Amino acid sequence: MAKIEAARQRQSGAVATRKPRAAAAGAPDHAVRIVGGLWKRTRLAVARTPGLRPTPDRVRETVFNWLGQDLSGWTCCDAFAGTGALGFEAASRGASAVTLIEQDRALVLQLAATKERLGADMVQIQRGDGVAALSRLPPGSQDVVFLDPPFDADLFGPALRAASGAVRPGAFVYLEAPAAWSDAMLDAWGLTVVRHLKAGAVHAHLLRKCDPVPHA
Numbered sequence: 001m002a003k004i005e006a007a008r009q010r011q012s013g014a015v016a017t018r019k020p021r022a023a024a025a026g027a028p029d030h031a032v033r034i035v036g037g038l039w040k041r042t043r044l045a046v047a048r049t050p051g052l053r054p055t056p057d058r059v060r061e062t063v064f065n066w067l068g069q070d071l072s073g074w075t076c077c078d079a080f081a082g083t084g085a086l087g088f089e090a091a092s093r094g095a096s097a098v099t100l101i102e103q104d105r106a107l108v109l110q111l112a113a114t115k116e117r118l119g120a121d122m123v124q125i126q127r128g129d130g131v132a133a134l135s136r137l138p139p140g141s142q143d144v145v146f147l148d149p150p151f152d153a154d155l156f157g158p159a160l161r162a163a164s165g166a167v168r169p170g171a172f173v174y175l176e177a178p179a180a181w182s183d184a185m186l187d188a189w190g191l192t193v194v195r196h197l198k199a200g201a202v203h204a205h206l207l208r209k210c211d212p213v214p215h216a
Contacts, residue, residue, distance in 0.1 A: 032054050036064060036093055039092040044083050044084065046083055056199065059204055060086065060089055064093060066206045067172065071144075072096070074095040075095070076091075077098070078090075078099070078101065079134050079147055080102070080130045080150070081101055081107070083111075084110075084123075086146040088123070091120050098120075099125075099133075100126070102127060103127065103130070130147075131162050137165075137166040138166075140169070142168070145172075147159050147173060147176070148176040160191065164209060169210065171208070172206060172207065172208055173206075173207040174205070174206055175205040178202070180196060180198070192210060
């Protein structure tokens with residue numbers, strides 16, 4: 001009996017000290033939800049990808065309130081798509097053409113799976129560099145460009161320059177950044193700040209492309 005009891009104690013100790021298995025790389029960590037429109041409350045998986053930082057649901061809700069909620073007929077580009085939360089939100093709210101640009105292959109595959117699951121025929125997915133893809137868009141072709149580049153990359157200036165060229169006069173650029181941007185900082189690209197909020201470490205900006213100044 002003593003030997004049996006000792007064996008049980010050893011087994012019990014082994015179970016107690018066993019470490020949980022680590023999550024597989026690339027496995028979904030959590031999810032964000034589409035806030036409004038056709039696919040309201042639809043969950044979008046957020047993979048364990050380094051640097052992936054999807055726009056929180058509450059911030060997205062505020063941003064689309066700024067934009068007027070109904071984006072029927074709009075042409076939009078999400079230049080650093082990640083989970084696609086901003087682009088799919090725009091499509092859910094009526095945008096007629098949405099381009100999602102993402103460089104990471106695994107995230108591109110996830111975007112394609114989400115597009116298929118939703119039947120989002122208005123969404124086009126491109127794998128590539130966000131700034132380069134924006135620069136190739138026809139000038140003045142976009143009603144809104146979403147910019148949420150990696151915070152540790154020096155992409156804000158090039159991305160704002162490219163986005164300014166892609167949107168029509170009077171249209172919008174949404175920018176997420178680790179610090180606030182002022183009109184003086186944006187003047188070189190003909191953009192002005194319409195709305196701004198700080199949520200944790202993130203600054204969310206709605207920028208507007210200035211109308212061209214008429215010649216005298």
